[in-house]
Amino acid sequence: MRNRSLRIFVSVALSIVSQACLAQLDSTIIDKLRISGFFENQLLGQVQHSEYSMTNYNLLRLNLNAKIDDKVSFFGNINYRTFHGRTQQNTLNFLPKRVVSDYINELGQPYKEVADGFTNPLNDGFLFDNAYVTIYADKVNVRIGKQQLPWGTGYIWNPTNVFQARNMLDPTYELVGVNAVKVEYLLSNQATFTGVMNVSEQFENSNYAIKLKNHINGFDVSLSHVYFQYSTTDMYTFTELKEQKHQIGADFSGSIGGFGVYGEGAYRMDASKSNTTDSNFLNALVGLNYYFPNGLYMFGEYYFNQNGISTHENYNINDWMNYLGPYAEGLGKHYLFYGINSPFGTNWNISTFLLWNISDGSYMVYPRVEYSVGNNTEIISQLFLPYGRHYTTEFGSGGVGGMIRIRVYF
Amino acid sequence: MNVTKPTFVIATLVLTALLIIGTGLKIKKIVSLKKERNMKTIMSILLMTLIYSSNAQNLSLDEIINRVEKNEKIPSSITQVDQTIITSKGKSRVLSIQGFSKNSGDDQFSLYTGPARVKGDKILMLNGGDDIWFYTPRTDRVRHLASNARKQKVQGSDFSYQDLEQRDYQEDFSMELLDSEVITGVDHYIIQAIPTDSGPDYAKLIFWVNKQNFVVSKVEYYEEQLLSKTLYASNVQKVEDYWIAMKLEMQNNESGSKTLLETKEIEVNIDLDDSRFSTNYLKRN
Numbered sequence: 001m002r003n004r005s006l007r008i009f010v011s012v013a014l015s016i017v018s019q020a021c022l023a024q025l026d027s028t029i030i031d032k033l034r035i036s037g038f039f040e041n042q043l044l045g046q047v048q049h050s051e052y053s054m055t056n057y058n059l060l061r062l063n064l065n066a067k068i069d070d071k072v073s074f075f076g077n078i079n080y081r082t083f084h085g086r087t088q089q090n091t092l093n094f095l096p097k098r099v100v101s102d103y104i105n106e107l108g109q110p111y112k113e114v115a116d117g118f119t120n121p122l123n124d125g126f127l128f129d130n131a132y133v134t135i136y137a138d139k140v141n142v143r144i145g146k147q148q149l150p151w152g153t154g155y156i157w158n159p160t161n162v163f164q165a166r167n168m169l170d171p172t173y174e175l176v177g178v179n180a181v182k183v184e185y186l187l188s189n190q191a192t193f194t195g196v197m198n199v200s201e202q203f204e205n206s207n208y209a210i211k212l213k214n215h216i217n218g219f220d221v222s223l224s225h226v227y228f229q230y231s232t233t234d235m236y237t238f239t240e241l242k243e244q245k246h247q248i249g250a251d252f253s254g255s256i257g258g259f260g261v262y263g264e265g266a267y268r269m270d271a272s273k274s275n276t277t278d279s280n281f282l283n284a285l286v287g288l289n290y291y292f293p294n295g296l297y298m299f300g301e302y303y304f305n306q307n308g309i310s311t312h313e314n315y316n317i318n319d320w321m322n323y324l325g326p327y328a329e330g331l332g333k334h335y336l337f338y339g340i341n342s343p344f345g346t347n348w349n350i351s352t353f354l355l356w357n358i359s360d361g362s363y364m365v366y367p368r369v370e371y372s373v374g375n376n377t378e379i380i381s382q383l384f385l386p387y388g389r390h391y392t393t394e395f396g397s398g399g400v401g402g403m404i405r406i407r408v409y410f
Numbered sequence: 411m412n413v414t415k416p417t418f419v420i421a422t423l424v425l426t427a428l429l430i431i432g433t434g435l436k437i438k439k440i441v442s443l444k445k446e447r448n449m450k451t452i453m454s455i456l457l458m459t460l461i462y463s464s465n466a467q468n469l470s471l472d473e474i475i476n477r478v479e480k481n482e483k484i485p486s487s488i489t490q491v492d493q494t495i496i497t498s499k500g501k502s503r504v505l506s507i508q509g510f511s512k513n514s515g516d517d518q519f520s521l522y523t524g525p526a527r528v529k530g531d532k533i534l535m536l537n538g539g540d541d542i543w544f545y546t547p548r549t550d551r552v553r554h555l556a557s558n559a560r561k562q563k564v565q566g567s568d569f570s571y572q573d574l575e576q577r578d579y580q581e582d583f584s585m586e587l588l589d590s591e592v593i594t595g596v597d598h599y600i601i602q603a604i605p606t607d608s609g610p611d612y613a614k615l616i617f618w619v620n621k622q623n624f625v626v627s628k629v630e631y632y633e634e635q636l637l638s639k640t641l642y643a644s645n646v647q648k649v650e651d652y653w654i655a656m657k658l659e660m661q662n663n664e665s666g667s668k669t670l671l672e673t674k675e676i677e678v679n680i681d682l683d684d685s686r687f688s689t690n691y692l693k694r695n
Contacts, residue, residue: 184690189687192690346503376525378527410526
């Protein structure tokens with residue numbers, strides 16, 4: 001009896017306290033919290049090595065945005081995604097057959113055993129794309145947490161950005177943020193000095209970057225220095241290689257004669273004492289864009305990767321695995337991208353893109369149609385049409401595919 | 411056509427009418443004191459109207475433009491605007507924008523507050539539209555637009571970036587006063603403006619300027635010899651010292667679509683911090 005009374009008392013007390021807390025919360029945080037987001041469903045179909053497969057996912061993204069006061073704000077998004085259809089991807093399926101067969105022969109193991117090590121399951125689950133606090137002071141902004149670091153001016157490639165690499169076939173898609181502390185010092189209304197620490201498990205293994213940005217004679221100009229380190233695995237010996245790099249970078253964007261012009265250059269130098277200096281290399285990009293009076297928009301980029309491979313005969317499994325990793329921007333030495341986009345009426349937007357690996361002669365054409373159903377609903381469909389030597393080249397090894405995506409914002 | 415000609419015609423007619431009325435009254439001598447007083451009032455109003463009308467219509471082109479710019483070049487402002495895009499098939503979508511302007515409109519900052527799809531998109535236009543940046547929270551990226559992007563539609567509307575720039579009439583156009591025309595009962599100046607190198611990328615524009623409040627009521631935009639767009643301004647209200655059209659309707663004569671910009675709230679001569687008009691501010695939540 002006494003226990004029961006105690007339980008009732010505790011329950012009532014907890015209820016009163018929780019109500020009071022909620023009421024307090026209501027008047028402080030809840031009022032300042034803005035919730036938005038989107039639901040997305042994407043269906044991707046692909047024919048790879050004569051095998052047809054489909055992958056479908058549902059993605060619910062909740063954006064939480066709270067301006068705590070004039071000096072502090074919070075932004076975060078929670079993604080929950082479920083995968084359907086083919087939920088096991090094998091990286092070897094996306095590589096040129098010649099590269100895979102050379103690799104299997106070198107290892108001397110059965111294909112199935114080797115392939116098992118390249119299987120990547122697409123798991124359902126939660127993911128934070130961004131979750132950060134920003135503190136604004138008079139001349140200093142500090143952002144702490146998982147955040148976007150969209151450095152550089154390129155559309156497809158960003159040689160100066162070692163933190164995030166975009167999907168070349170869908171470069172405007174939201175990226176997973178980088179866990180970092182970013183400090184911006186406002187030198188003037190247009191000039192900023194930025195310092196970034198990308199946190200790693202040990203202080204000495206963290207990545208650091210600084211950038212000075214200004215607006216000079218109609219051009220946005222940046223200079224940057226990055227110290228970063230990462231690991232790669234030699235797929236033949238299965239040994240881990242630690243890379244330490246310094247990178248000096250610069251980027252610009254502006255207009256000349258009505259054309260939008262932009263570019264980036266980054267020189268990567270080996271920072272480890274053990275390696276030789278021949279791993280120093282240059283990544284550079286120049287881009288042009290032009291708007292026609294009827295709304296037609298054309299843009300193109302040339303990308304040079306000194307560390308890239310000149311011919312497809314020289315590709316091996318390590319090149320490909322590095323290419324698919326976060327710190328490489330291209331497999332070949334020379335690339336060209338070309339895009340043309342035009343709105344049709346208010347609701348349609350039609351684009352065609354060409355991505356060409358000049359070094360191995362393969363290319364991908366990917367037309368894209370976007371349709372706005374209403375204020376907050378968009379449907380995007382895109383085809384992937386690869387061309388090039390099927391068994392050896394970068395894009396020639398890719399399968400013909402198509403994607404349709406519906407996104408509803410709320 | 412010389413605008414002074416109709417002025418003299420009107421003036422002559424009004425004076426003749428006044429003389430006839432006055433003479434008629436004098437001969438008959440049947441007017442009471444009250445009626446005389448009323449008549450004096452009427453005559454005063456007529457004379458005032460005549461003087462006002464005569465003054466307004468005798469204005470030089472420079473004087474007209476100065477008065478137009480006095481309305482348009484508001485030192486600073488904050489606005490809440492609804493942008494409704496109506497397709498040729500009658501479908502519509504509404505976007506809400508919070509706008510900030512400074513330096514007499516040379517520097518503008520627009521924040522899209524709805525719908526959810528574009529919420530948080532920001533546009534910064536500096537130096538009278540010479541520099542334009544677009545920010546989208548989707549990628550947290552600031553894009554510096556090429557100078558000829560000024561011709562592009564803003565968020566799919568029928569307004570291009572250059573249509574929203576603050577015009578500097580003397581610098582951006584070579585102008586000529588063409589004629590006068592009465593639109594919805596109000597007399598307007600018609601001014602032809604050929605853009606200079608610093609002006610918008612059209613072959614020519616024709617402005618209709620309200621002679622009473624010097625608000626631009628209508629603009630025709632020509633590309634080569636074709637009338638591509640027509641802007642109608644209405645719901646003119648006086649906010650402090652400025653006559654402002656609260657509703658702008660841009661009709662696209664090529665696509666058949668139109669876009670309405672309706673100012674729901676406006677505050678003028680606000681003290682706005684310079685930092686808001688900077689690329690640094692675009693990324694601020």
